[in-house]
Amino acid sequence: MPTTGHCLCRDLTYEFEGDPLWVAYCHCESCRRHTSSALATFVGVSSKQFRYTHGTPATYTSSPGVTRSFCGKCGSPMSFAGSRFPGEIHLYIGTLTDPAVFIPTSHVHVTERLPWFDVRDALPRHDHSGSSSRD
Numbered sequence: 001m002p003t004t005g006h007c008l009c010r011d012l013t014y015e016f017e018g019d020p021l022w023v024a025y026c027h028c029e030s031c032r033r034h035t036s037s038a039l040a041t042f043v044g045v046s047s048k049q050f051r052y053t054h055g056t057p058a059t060y061t062s063s064p065g066v067t068r069s070f071c072g073k074c075g076s077p078m079s080f081a082g083s084r085f086p087g088e089i090h091l092y093i094g095t096l097t098d099p100a101v102f103i104p105t106s107h108v109h110v111t112e113r114l115p116w117f118d119v120r121d122a123l124p125r126h127d128h129s130g131s132s133s134r135d
């Protein structure tokens with residue numbers, strides 16, 4: 001069974017086969033702005049595993065080589081893709097049909113973390129992009 005996901009209005013639906021490459025929290029300002037939230041939580045999958053099953057996302061180039069996708073109807077942020085990460089698509093975990101099934105294993109870009117946001121977990125924290133979780 002593939003893993004499925006959708007935007008708020010369900011105009012965009014997707015699926016991917018197999019396990020994610022990684023799952024991580026990103027504290028960078030760009031992700032914060034794109035999600036209008038304190039941080040973003042990503043599920044990184046191979047582009048080869050992934051496909052939209054309905055609709056086509058709108059896109060925004062937030063910095064050179066970085067494409068952020070969202071629903072053009074309801075505005076839900078959907079994903080990040082960057083030229084630094086060829087062959088990967090990074091899905092915002094809240095778009096999954098069941099976001100509970102994959103558990104984040106690290107924090108990246110913690111130098112940009114909001115000072116009032118402190119998760120007292122024991123996961124690895126990376127100043128920039130971690131080796132197993134990159135944005």
Ligand SMILES: [Zn+2]
Nearest residue numbers: 007009071074
């Ligand atoms: Zn939508």
Ligand SMILES: [Zn+2]
Nearest residue numbers: 026028031135
């Ligand atoms: Zn980020």
